[in-house]
Amino acid sequence: xxxxxxxxxxxxxxxxxxxxxxxxxxxxxxxxxxxxxxxxxxxxxxxxxxxxxxxxxxxxxxxxxxxxxxxxxxxxxxxxxxxxxxxxxxxxxxxxxxxxxxxxxxxxxxxxxxxxxxxxxxxxxxxxxxxxxxxxxxxxxxxxxxxxxxxxxxxxxxxxxxxxxxxxxxxxxxxxxxxxxxxxxxxxxxxxxxxxxxxxxxxxxxxxxxxxxxxxxxxxxxxxxxxxxxxxxxxxxxxxxxxxxxxxxxxxxxxxxxxxxxxxxxxxxxxxxxxxxxxxxxxxxxxxxxxxxxxxxxxxxxxxxxxxxxxxxxxxxxxxxxxxxxxxxxxxxxxxxxxxxxxxxxxxxxxxxxxxxxxxxxxxxxxxxxxxxxxxxxxxxxxxxxxxxxxxxxxxxxxxxxxxxxxxxxxxxxxxxxxxxxxxxxxxxxxxxxxxxxxxxxxxxxxxxxxxxxxxxxxxxxxxxxxxxxxxxxxxxxxxxxxxxxxxxxxxxxxxxxxxxxxxxxxxxxxxxxxxxxxxxxxxxxxxxxxxxxxxxxxxxxxxxxxxxxxxxxxxxxxxxxxxxxxxxxxxxxxxxxxxxxxxxxxxxxxxxxxxxxxxxxxxxxxxxxxxxxxxxxxxxxxxxxxxxxxxxxxxxxxxxxxxxxxxxxxxxxxxxxxxxxxxxxxxxxxxxxxxxxxxxxxxxxxxxxxxxxxxxxxxxxxxxxxxxxxx
Amino acid sequence: xxxxxxxxxxxxxxxxxxxxxxxxxxxxxxxxxxxxxxxxxxxxxxxxxxxxxx
Ligand SMILES: Nc1nc2c(ncn2[C@@H]2O[C@H](COP(=O)(O)OP(=O)(O)OP(=O)(O)O)[C@@H](O)[C@H]2O)c(=O)[nH]1
Ligand SMILES: [Mg+2]
Numbered sequence: 001x002x003x004x005x006x007x008x009x010x011x012x013x014x015x016x017x018x019x020x021x022x023x024x025x026x027x028x029x030x031x032x033x034x035x036x037x038x039x040x041x042x043x044x045x046x047x048x049x050x051x052x053x054x055x056x057x058x059x060x061x062x063x064x065x066x067x068x069x070x071x072x073x074x075x076x077x078x079x080x081x082x083x084x085x086x087x088x089x090x091x092x093x094x095x096x097x098x099x100x101x102x103x104x105x106x107x108x109x110x111x112x113x114x115x116x117x118x119x120x121x122x123x124x125x126x127x128x129x130x131x132x133x134x135x136x137x138x139x140x141x142x143x144x145x146x147x148x149x150x151x152x153x154x155x156x157x158x159x160x161x162x163x164x165x166x167x168x169x170x171x172x173x174x175x176x177x178x179x180x181x182x183x184x185x186x187x188x189x190x191x192x193x194x195x196x197x198x199x200x201x202x203x204x205x206x207x208x209x210x211x212x213x214x215x216x217x218x219x220x221x222x223x224x225x226x227x228x229x230x231x232x233x234x235x236x237x238x239x240x241x242x243x244x245x246x247x248x249x250x251x252x253x254x255x256x257x258x259x260x261x262x263x264x265x266x267x268x269x270x271x272x273x274x275x276x277x278x279x280x281x282x283x284x285x286x287x288x289x290x291x292x293x294x295x296x297x298x299x300x301x302x303x304x305x306x307x308x309x310x311x312x313x314x315x316x317x318x319x320x321x322x323x324x325x326x327x328x329x330x331x332x333x334x335x336x337x338x339x340x341x342x343x344x345x346x347x348x349x350x351x352x353x354x355x356x357x358x359x360x361x362x363x364x365x366x367x368x369x370x371x372x373x374x375x376x377x378x379x380x381x382x383x384x385x386x387x388x389x390x391x392x393x394x395x396x397x398x399x400x401x402x403x404x405x406x407x408x409x410x411x412x413x414x415x416x417x418x419x420x421x422x423x424x425x426x427x428x429x430x431x432x433x434x435x436x437x438x439x440x441x442x443x444x445x446x447x448x449x450x451x452x453x454x455x456x457x458x459x460x461x462x463x464x465x466x467x468x469x470x471x472x473x474x475x476x477x478x479x480x481x482x483x484x485x486x487x488x489x490x491x492x493x494x495x496x497x498x499x500x501x502x503x504x505x506x507x508x509x510x511x512x513x514x515x516x517x518x519x520x521x522x523x524x525x526x527x528x529x530x531x532x533x534x535x536x537x538x539x540x541x542x543x544x545x546x547x548x549x550x551x552x553x554x555x556x557x558x559x560x561x562x563x564x565x566x567x568x569x570x571x572x573x574x575x576x577x578x579x580x581x582x583x584x585x586x587x588x589x590x591x592x593x594x595x596x597x598x599x600x601x602x603x604x605x606x607x608x609x610x611x612x613x614x615x616x617x618x619x620x621x622x623x624x625x626x627x628x629x630x631x632x633x634x635x636x637x638x639x640x641x642x643x644x645x646x647x648x649x650x651x652x653x654x655x656x657x658x659x660x661x662x663x664x665x666x667x668x669x670x671x672x673x674x675x676x677x678x679x680x681x682x683x684x685x686x687x688x689x690x691x692x693x694x695x696x697x698x699x700x701x702x703x704x705x706x707x708x709x710x711x712x
Numbered sequence: 713x714x715x716x717x718x719x720x721x722x723x724x725x726x727x728x729x730x731x732x733x734x735x736x737x738x739x740x741x742x743x744x745x746x747x748x749x750x751x752x753x754x755x756x757x758x759x760x761x762x763x764x765x766x
Contacts, residue, residue: 356722357718357721357722357723358719359718360722547733547736550736551733553725554726557723
């Protein structure tokens with residue numbers, strides 16, 4: 001029999017001398033117990049950390065060094081309350097531990113990160129992990145939080161009870177890292193002393209499944225035993241892309257036993273789970289001492305306001321308003337500075353070079369395309385500062401809590417709100433975050449509506465349109481922020497509306513109950529927020545310097561060639577004659593009812609790559625007209641644009657309609673690719689493009705025609 | 713620089729850009745996902761993954 005390649009390679013690796021091999025550690029624990037914080041501290045990486053459950057949804061690999069300078073690989077995993085996976089992120093954890101992932105080696109050793117302030121709940125997973133028979137180190141994290149809650153956790157007693165190293169830590173303050181690294185550097189780690197005896201009546205089933213898992217799936221004996229226990233106690237239905245399915249033989253054995261138990265009328269699964277809880281309860285009695293009786297904690301007192309059915313909403317509204325207001329008022333100065341710099345650069349190039357195609361490429365294509373985008377960097381920074389603040393303090397989970405009621409009206413629950421809220425930054429991490437949703441239908445609905453939330457890529461489009469619509473400094477920042485708020489609200493209500501519709505039609509299922517822990521509030525860690533902010537700023541600039549730059553260059557070529565036969569043709573006539581102009585003219589009949597001309601049409605086509613490309617395309621197309629010796633800001637160029645009959649193109653109504661178009665239309669290739677991967681088919685991304693862009697067209701049509709008939 | 717040279721240089725830049733765009737697109741097709749654009753994957757991790765592959 002030929003063994004699958006992963007098994008032979010594992011065997012080969014085992015055969016090599018143990019000291020040569022890089023040991024692999026997995027970070028495992030309940031959600032929000034500080035795994036990623038610890039992982040970052042060990043590896044020096046900067047994976048995302050946040051004070052709410054479900055931040056990490058995919059495995060991440062890093063390297064750290066042992067006390068002896070040898071490399072150690074560490075895998076950071078999503079959190080879970082139990083190995084029985086109920087949602088895709090938990091399935092990632094289960095699959096990595098059982099060696100079911102194709103792309104990840106099975107870890108040799110496991111670091112169980114435990115929240116000392118909630119020891120009993122956290123130990124359930126530890127208990128299951130110990131069954132795997134792998135060397136385990138327990139990192140007793142959040143000792144500061146436990147002390148603040150009036151708990152004294154005796155690490156030595158826990159170590160004695162479990163028989164594995166227990167290291168008290170405070171990951172955020174870097175405490176306990178030395179001890180943890182020392183434990184990780186040990187050549188031999190003791191195996192758990194604790195043994196959990198399976199009730200005798202279940203033993204034959206466990207044995208038979210264990211044998212099949214060892215033979216057919218190639219598991220190590222103890223892992224096979226743990227997996228057998230899990231298969232018997234929980235339905236093992238959640239699957240994620242990249243996980244290896246169980247063999248048919250194992251399925252068959254499992255089905256037989258289930259049937260047998262069902263006909264006998266005994267609930268062995270419940271018995272198994274109960275006996276585990278009893279064993280943990282006994283353990284905690286000896287380990288945790290309550291030093292003082294606790295009244296309501298500080299977090300409880302804050303929650304009395306933030307989760308209040310009225311004040312909660314007031315605060316939520318205030319936060320959103322503050323965000324939008326600061327986007328307009330704080331960013332003004334830096335924006336103007338960036339704009340003046342790009343204008344100066346344009347002038348410099350124009351002065352230094354003779355007229356010609358290369359000069360045009362530099363000024364109109366490159367500076368004209370990338371400049372207007374970079375201008376919005378300050379706003380992006382502000383947006384991500386706020387997002388970081390919400391994530392860091394623990395407000396995110398509260399937002400989900402107060403949103404639970406409106407969400408349940410549309411048939412989802414508050415948990416779906418975290419991915420939606422995350423989509424304000426970018427739909428892609430938002431869609432990834434839906435992995436924490438248990439119900440597959442709800443997850444799909446959330447994925448389908450997430451791109452309707454106004455992401456940061458729409459910000460440049462909105463801002464450009466608002467600048468064109470509400471000219472100059474005469475208009476107060478409040479008015480502009482109000483218009484922006486309207487767009488955000490439109491997207492959010494759109495998302496809710498479609499979720500309601502989908503839950504009524506395509507994905508009928510009962511509204512699920514939300515079970516989610518509200519983590520204690522933490523003071524915002526400014527360094528962490530700044531780091532995340534700078535990371536995003538860097539990505540934004542990188543994007544502007546690569547994809548957007550490239551698209552601008554290509555678009556410039558498409559608007560420049562073929563050249564108009566008459567050398568004295570106006571820039572607009574030239575673009576109309578070009579390839580891009582011809583494509584835009586083809587599209588014009590479709591978009592003319594929305595008040596858009598062929599030049600806007602070119603922007604709509606190019607911005608399918610990413611929404612902010614619209615701004616750079618407008619820069620290339622309309623910047624040409626205003627170029628020459630004294631370049632004007634883009635918004636003035638837009639305001640000067642005319643239809644052939646001399647009527648202004650960017651009327652206030654058209655600006656508004658364009659913004660509405662970008663609220664709804666699915667204009668992002670990266671999102672399409674991620675939806676394809678997360679849903680594992682082309683059906684849903686295609687459906688999404690169709691329904692979103694269709695809605696955008698219809699909505700814009702209605703608004704434009706109504707506005708026209710009202711005389712705007 | 714004469715107008716003719718300018719046109720040739722400009723067209724050469726455009727050609728290189730198109731080639732790069734095609735390359736990025738093909739890479740995306742082969743490895744779907746955000747390609748790190750979303751911040752869910754740090755650059756350090758990507759470097760590490762590349763090293764691990766080797
Ligand atoms: N007070 C205190 N806070 C901590 C400690 N360790 C981590 N935190 C905070 O706890 C929160 C959660 O940390 P993460 O590292 O994201 O937790 P995680 O286990 O990776 O969470 P998931 O990825 O959602 O499973 C963050 O706000 C951290 O700053 C600690 O020892 N003490
Ligand atoms: Mg994490």
